[in-house]
Amino acid sequence: MYKDDTLIVSTDLEGKNAWKECLRVEKVLLPTGYYYGASATTGDLSDNHDIIAIKMYELDLLETQNKDEDRSHIIPSAASFEAPRERIEDEKPSMSGIKTFLWMMCIAIIVIVLVVMGIMWYQKRQENSRKRLY
Numbered sequence: 089m090y091k092d093d094t095l096i097v098s099t100d101l102e103g104k105n106a107w108k109e110c111l112r113v114e115k116v117l118l119p120t121g122y123y124y125g126a127s128a129t130t131g132d133l134s135d136n137h138d139i140i141a142i143k144m145y146e147l148d149l150l151e152t153q154n155k156d157e158d159r160s161h162i163i164p165s166a167a168s169f170e171a172p173r174e175r176i177e178d179e180k181p182s183m184s185g186i187k188t189f190l191w192m193m194c195i196a197i198i199v200i201v202l203v204v205m206g207i208m209w210y211q212k213r214q215e216n217s218r219k220r221l222y
Contacts, residue, residue, distance in 0.1 A: 090118060091147055115167035120159045 089096045095116045098107040126139050183191070
């Protein structure tokens with residue numbers, strides 16, 4: 089909710105229409121005519137997060153507020169904000185359990201085939217060496 093230069097973000101994770109305040113920032117100046125964007129990127133977490141729905145409502149102005157104020161030319165700003173941080177690249181994820189299992193299975197099959205072929209070659213060689221003695 090953005091009202092009286094205060095931005096409030098609330099969440100309803102259980103879907104029970106019981107909104108919990110997530111963050112509140114006062115003295116935020118936002119112009120009209122901008123678009124709202126959201127990202128499920130959470131930073132250091134490696135989990136997947138989904139934004140399922142965003143609900144927005146238009147608030148009515150009270151009699152005490154200045155309806156004639158042109159907010160379309162306001163430069164977006166906030167009285168306080170966190171300092172910019174350096175971008176840290178995400179680590180490449182390691183192979184998943186299924187992928188690792190499939191690789192191990194392929195390697196095991198190749199090893200078994202090589203062992204069987206080696207045994208067959210050895211038996212054939214032994215058979216050929218016995219034929220020469222008779």
